[in-house]
Structures are given as C-alpha cells and as structure tokens.
Amino acid sequence: xxxxxxxxxxxxxxxxxxxxxxxxxxxxxxxxxxxxxxxxxxxxxxxxxxxxxxxxxxxxxxxxxxxxxxxxxxxxxxxxxxxxxxxxxxxxxxxxxxxxxxxxxxxxxxxxxxxxxxxxxxxxxxxxxxxxxxxxxxxxxxxxxxxxxxxxxxxxxxxxxxxxxxxxxxxxxxxxxxxxxxxxxxxxxxxxxxxxxxxxxxxxxxxxxxxxxxxxxxxxxxxxxxxxxxxxxxxxxxxxxxxxxxxxxxxxxxxxxxxxxxxxxxxxxxxxxxxxxxxxxxxxxxxxxxxxxxxxxxx
DNA sequence: CCTGAGCGG
Numbered sequence: 644x645x646x647x648x649x650x651x652x653x654x655x656x657x658x659x660x661x662x663x664x665x666x667x668x669x670x671x672x673x674x675x676x677x678x679x680x681x682x683x684x685x686x687x688x689x690x691x692x693x694x695x696x697x698x699x700x701x702x703x704x705x706x707x708x709x710x711x712x713x714x715x716x717x718x719x720x721x722x723x724x725x726x727x728x729x730x731x732x733x734x735x736x737x738x739x740x741x742x743x744x745x746x747x748x749x750x751x752x753x754x755x756x757x758x759x760x761x762x763x764x765x766x767x768x769x770x771x772x773x774x775x776x777x778x779x780x781x782x783x784x785x786x787x788x789x790x791x792x793x794x795x796x797x798x799x800x801x802x803x804x805x806x807x808x809x810x811x812x813x814x815x816x817x818x819x820x821x822x823x824x825x826x827x828x829x830x831x832x833x834x835x836x837x838x839x840x841x842x843x844x845x846x847x848x849x850x851x852x853x854x855x856x857x858x859x860x861x862x863x864x865x866x867x868x869x870x871x872x873x874x875x876x877x878x879x880x881x882x883x884x885x886x887x888x889x890x891x892x893x894x895x896x897x898x899x900x901x902x903x904x905x906x907x908x909x910x911x912x913x914x915x916x917x918x919x920x921x922x923x924x925x926x927x928x929x930x931x932x933x934x935x936x937x938x939x940x941x942x
Numbered sequence: 943c944c945t946g947a948g949c950g951g
Contacts, residue, residue, distance in 0.1 A: 714948050741950055752948060789949055808944045836946050847944045881945050 709736075709763045710788040714752045715839075716740065717778065721749070728776060728783075729755055734762035754788055763787075768817055772842075782842055787832075802831075803858035804880035808847040810835060811871040819848055822870045827861055829854035849880055 713725070725738040740753040757763040771785040807819065820833035835848035852858040866877040 710949095712949050739950070750950095752950095754950065784948080786948080804945095806945050810944090812943095834946070836944090838943075839947090841943095843943080845943050845946090847946090849946075876944080878945080 707760045708787060708790070709758070709760045710754050710756045711763050711767055712752065712786045712788040713755055714784040715781065716749055716751050716753060718749050725753060725755060729766060732762070732766060734758050734766070772815060803852040803855045804849050805858060805862055806847065806878045806880045807850055808876040808878070809873055810844060810846050810848060810875065811873045812844050812846070814844060814848070814871050819850060819870060823850050823861060823865065826864070827852060827857040829857045
C-alpha cells in the first residue's frame with residue numbers, strides 16, 4: 644500500500660491547474676465576502692501584529708465556542724491542506740485531522756480552531772457549502788464543533804427548533820437563516836438538509852431559536868411566507884434528544900421508566916405479600932419481565 | 943428529494 648505524500652495536492656490532481664479553477668469556482672458560487680477579504684493584503688509582519696492586536700482586543704473567553712467541525716475529508720486531506728484553505732485568514736489557531744489509532748488513516752473529519760467565536764462564524768458562513776480546493780465536485784462540510792463530553796455545559800439546552808419544508812433548491816443555510824433573522828433576532832442558525840452524495844438540497848431544513856416565544860411566533864407567522872421563490876411549510880421539529888440506538892429500535896428512557904415502574908409495583912406488593920403467599924413474588928417478577936419485553940417490542 | 947449526522951485531546 645502506497646502512503647500518500649504529505650501536502651496539499653491530492654495524487655490525481657496536480658497543483659499546476661489549480662489557481663484558475665479556484666477563481667472560477669469561487670466566482671460562480673459567490674460566497675459571502677468575509678471581512679478579511681475586503682481589506683488590502685498587508686505584509687506578513689503586519690498581519691502578525693494585527694492578529695496579535697485583534698486577539699488582545701477581543702480575548703476569547705475560556706468557554707467560548709470557537710472550533711468548527713469539518714467532515715467529508717478525503718484521505719489525503721491532512722493538516723497542511725486545511726491550513727492552506729483557512730490560514731490565509733490569519734484567524735486559525737490550530738487544525739487537526741482525526742486519524743484511526745491503528746492504521747493512522749484519516750477518519751474523514753477534523754477540527755479547526757479559530758481565535759474567537761466571531762472569526763469561526765465568519766469562516767463558517769464564508770466556506771460552508773463552497774467548493775474545496777484541489778478536488779472536483781466536493782464542497783466544504785462545516786459545522787460548529789460540539790463540546791467534548793467533559794466540558795459540555797449543563798444549561799446549554801436553550802434550543803428551540805422548527806422544521807421548514809417546501810424549500811426551493813437554491814435556499815442555503817445562510818439565506819434560510821437570514822429570512823428568519825430579520826424578524827426574529829434570537830435566531831441562532833439554520834440548516835438545510837442536503838443529500839450527501841449529490842450535495843443538493845433535500846428541500847427541507849431546520850431553524851434554531853434561542854427564544855422559545857419567537858419560535859412559537861415563527862411557527863404561525865412564517866408559515867406560507869416566501870423564502871426565495873417558494874412559500875415555506877413550517878412545523879415543529881421532532882426532538883432528536885432522546886437516546887436512540889443506531890437502528891432506532893430501542894428508546895432507553897422508555898425502558899428505564901418501565902423498569903422503575905415494575906420495581907415500584909413489586910415493592911408495594913411486598914407489604915401485603917404475607918396475605919397471599921410468596922408465590923405472588925414470582926408472578927410479579929415474571930410480569931415485570933414480560934412488560935419489559937413488550938416495551939422493547941413496541942419501541 | 944419533506945424531520946439531519948458527522949465530533950478529539
């Protein structure tokens with residue numbers, strides 16, 4: 644097995660043909676211009692100084708989310724590739740590609756840490772869904788990184804989401820978000836669900852609100868309103884919070900509830916068991932097992 | 943195309 648050479652260029656796609664293609668792809672997709680693109684390019688030293696000043700002026704708080712998750716990475720896309728994609732912004736703190744511990748092969752995703760949250764936000768808006776350099780027919784798949792389990796906030800659950808269907812094919816995360824943000828300032832973000840193979844919109848998506856009252860209002864006020872060329876169909880988003888096994892067969896809280904219920908029943912009946920005899924205990928245990936089995940089958 | 947799918951040290 645031949646190991647890929649470290650670098651930004653994939654084996655089948657030479658760098659030579661790249662600059663012109665980059666221009667064309669970026670021009671066609673017309674991503675929103677981030678702030679750093681509107682400034683004249685200074686010298687390297689000045690850039691470093693500006694970065695230092697920027698970080699000093701807006702220090703990132705310790706609990707600020709400023710890391711993006713990136714997926715759909717090809718095996719040859721290493722840290723150097725990701726750096727070449729984002730480092731020009733001078734806002735990247737670190738990049739990391741997650742690899743299999745045994746084989747060392749990329750797991751196909753990684754993390755990009757920025758100097759602060761707003762920098763991460765700008766890059767997320769600018770790059771998500773736009774073509775990746777040096778590869779045909781692939782777009783950046785970016786999202787906010789979830790906090791690792793240890794530092795996850797307990798009160799973070801202010802997440803009120805609506806489902807938006809009947810979307811036109813040209814609606815992006817950004818346009819969907821802005822459609823709602825003009826009326827509902829608490830909009831935290833929007834996501835259009837796309838087909839992983841084609842990259843095309845599946846015609847539906849989700850909008851998240853920080854404020855529950857705005858979520859409720861939007862459910863009625865925005866239903867039938869136009870986003871791009873078509874009216875939206877809005878409904879409540881099904882909660883993805885409940886733990887579901889990979890095949891969606893077992894709902895754990897459901898089972899835990901049944902186990903608790905059955906133990907409670909057994910406990911209550913133990914107090915009167917002397918009047919009915921010890922065989923009742925066996926019957927109750929048998930019934931409890933049956934209930935759990937039935938609960939599993941139903942769910 | 944009509945209720946997403948991926949997250950380390």
